[in-house]
Amino acid sequence: MPLVADAPPRPAIVQDPIPYPSSRVGEMRAYAVRHYGLHRARLVAPKVIVEHLTANTSFSATFNTFASDAPDPELHERPGTCSHFVLDQQGTIHQLVSLKWMCRHTVGLNWTAIGIEHVGTAEAGVFGNVRMLRASLRLTRWLQGRYGIATKNVIGHNESLSSPYHQERVVRLRTQTHADFPRRWMVRYRRELAAG
Numbered sequence: 001m002p003l004v005a006d007a008p009p010r011p012a013i014v015q016d017p018i019p020y021p022s023s024r025v026g027e028m029r030a031y032a033v034r035h036y037g038l039h040r041a042r043l044v045a046p047k048v049i050v051e052h053l054t055a056n057t058s059f060s061a062t063f064n065t066f067a068s069d070a071p072d073p074e075l076h077e078r079p080g081t082c083s084h085f086v087l088d089q090q091g092t093i094h095q096l097v098s099l100k101w102m103c104r105h106t107v108g109l110n111w112t113a114i115g116i117e118h119v120g121t122a123e124a125g126v127f128g129n130v131r132m133l134r135a136s137l138r139l140t141r142w143l144q145g146r147y148g149i150a151t152k153n154v155i156g157h158n159e160s161l162s163s164p165y166h167q168e169r170v171v172r173l174r175t176q177t178h179a180d181f182p183r184r185w186m187v188r189y190r191r192e193l194a195a196g
């Protein structure tokens with residue numbers, strides 16, 4: 001009998017690691033110093049899960065973008081953007097980065113947030129895809145149980161500025177966010193999470 005009866009089970013996860021060599025660890029640490037005043041690339045006791053939309057229709061394109069470690073087109077910084085997990089449109093959960101490392105997916109929250117990308121161009125596509133939504137909820141619930149993350153701290157990228165964990169040392173970025181997974185969709189997502 002499990003000791004914690006309501007611990008959500010670990011879903012099936014396909015390991016598809018992007019290269020995260022020591023050079024990228026160094027870039028991540030330098031980013032964390034610049035943006036958070038933290039001298040580490042390690043993700044320690046994450047408190048937030050951020051849900052994202054890739055704005056494309058392909059897992060492989062998403063993988064290639066994250067693997068490239070190219071400076072991002074918006075802020076022109078390294079390391080390149082990445083996310084710990086990507087959900088494809090078949091409902092497969094891919095893990096691209098170990099949870100021991102930070103990833104650049106949400107300005108202001110990378111120091112404490114796990115990133116989950118959903119392949120697609122509209123939130124309605126995620127909610128209309130039962131296999132994808134189910135896998136997303138399973139993954140998020142498992143991560144919540146593993147790290148003790150409250151459902152109110154499962155947020156959409158567009159909700160980043162209102163997170164109590166948001167912090168950013170670069171002044172021009174303090175109000176920067178993206179349009180994906182706004183509150184109206186996350187209200188529904190959190191309701192589904194809470195419903196189990």
Ligand SMILES: [Zn+2]
Pocket residue numbers: 051052053105157178180
């Ligand atoms: Zn996003």
